[in-house]
Amino acid sequence: MNIQDEKFAEFEKLSNEEKVKYFQRNGHLFDMIISQQLNRQVIDDLFKITNQVRTIAKSKTGSIFLQGLLRHKRAMLYFTQPSSRTFLSFENACHILGMRTSEIRDSRVSSEIKGESFDDSLRTFSSYTDLIIMRHHEPNRAERAAWLLNSYSDRAVPVINGGSGADQHPTQAILDIYTLLRSFEYQGGLEHKTILMCGDLKRGRTVRSLSYLMKNFEGVKVIYAAPPEFQMRSDVIEFLERHKIPCTIEDKNLLNVLPKADAIYMTRIQDEHDKVSGESGKTDISNFKIGKEDMNKVKPNAIILHPFPRRDEIDVAVDSDPRAMYWHQERNGMWARAGLIAYIFNVHGEIMDY
Numbered sequence: 001m002n003i004q005d006e007k008f009a010e011f012e013k014l015s016n017e018e019k020v021k022y023f024q025r026n027g028h029l030f031d032m033i034i035s036q037q038l039n040r041q042v043i044d045d046l047f048k049i050t051n052q053v054r055t056i057a058k059s060k061t062g063s064i065f066l067q068g069l070l071r072h073k074r075a076m077l078y079f080t081q082p083s084s085r086t087f088l089s090f091e092n093a094c095h096i097l098g099m100r101t102s103e104i105r106d107s108r109v110s111s112e113i114k115g116e117s118f119d120d121s122l123r124t125f126s127s128y129t130d131l132i133i134m135r136h137h138e139p140n141r142a143e144r145a146a147w148l149l150n151s152y153s154d155r156a157v158p159v160i161n162g163g164s165g166a167d168q169h170p171t172q173a174i175l176d177i178y179t180l181l182r183s184f185e186y187q188g189g190l191e192h193k194t195i196l197m198c199g200d201l202k203r204g205r206t207v208r209s210l211s212y213l214m215k216n217f218e219g220v221k222v223i224y225a226a227p228p229e230f231q232m233r234s235d236v237i238e239f240l241e242r243h244k245i246p247c248t249i250e251d252k253n254l255l256n257v258l259p260k261a262d263a264i265y266m267t268r269i270q271d272e273h274d275k276v277s278g279e280s281g282k283t284d285i286s287n288f289k290i291g292k293e294d295m296n297k298v299k300p301n302a303i304i305l306h307p308f309p310r311r312d313e314i315d316v317a318v319d320s321d322p323r324a325m326y327w328h329q330e331r332n333g334m335w336a337r338a339g340l341i342a343y344i345f346n347v348h349g350e351i352m353d354y
């Protein structure tokens, strides 16, 4: 342990509420690391900004206006874990706002292979760019990057977490909540809806980050459907209990709860986190999939979501059902991330005034 490890260990002991303050500047969102940072005000602001960005971007003049907003800024995409959607939607979100981007997508091509520490690598990235967007296989790396750049560097550069181990994926939660709010805009909002999450809840960071946001919506009920081996971890269950959010566990069959849900959030098995290769394959997940005929059990106004990539937990035959929202959700990711970056850099006022 060097002195930075010791200081970071102290920081890690802080409560999430204290960390939320640390990731702010003048009361405004600066780093985006954990979804506990997202209160109702921020969620509603991001919803409006994102809607406005996508509307403005429809015309050539509007699109050129957006590209002028952050033309003077550069972003670094540091993704050392596989990614298609998060990487591409962030890169294109940067481009929508005129930011130029550089990338490292494999630690074997960075100086980490020569023994450079994570901290030194991150400080290096911050020397050249104005925003770091990162994905890492370890749970606390984005947090460490934000802590490091806020406390040690004279160049405080915001850090956005694009997925940290099996822990959090807050910007996926932003786009998921954006999709939910858009879908239920004329059905009374997300309040009093039942959200069903299914699949590998234990290691799926998307369902963890999304669960934390539920405290912002009155009367929401949560159902977790997964075999016992993949059920939601106790920290999230305790969070829901603390915030008095009713939560039901279904560990036998998705079909038992499918008719109750207003939103069904499917996920794949996260077998990259298996300690022994292939151990996930020993768990029977056949009762936790949706086929075309199962759609008869789904409410007529419900929506089906998936962060992607999918395997066979949603049959492709479901894609043509109007309740299948996942391809819209995927594209929403780009708009929602553009909205978030605009908000972090405080250019959202100009967007709203356009």
Ligand code: NCD
Residues within 6 Å of the ligand: 085, 086, 163, 169, 172, 205, 206, 267, 268, 307, 308, 309
């Ligand atoms: C998710 C991820 O990486 O956590 N994908 C994504 O970002 N859209 C979900 C997954 O990999 O299953």
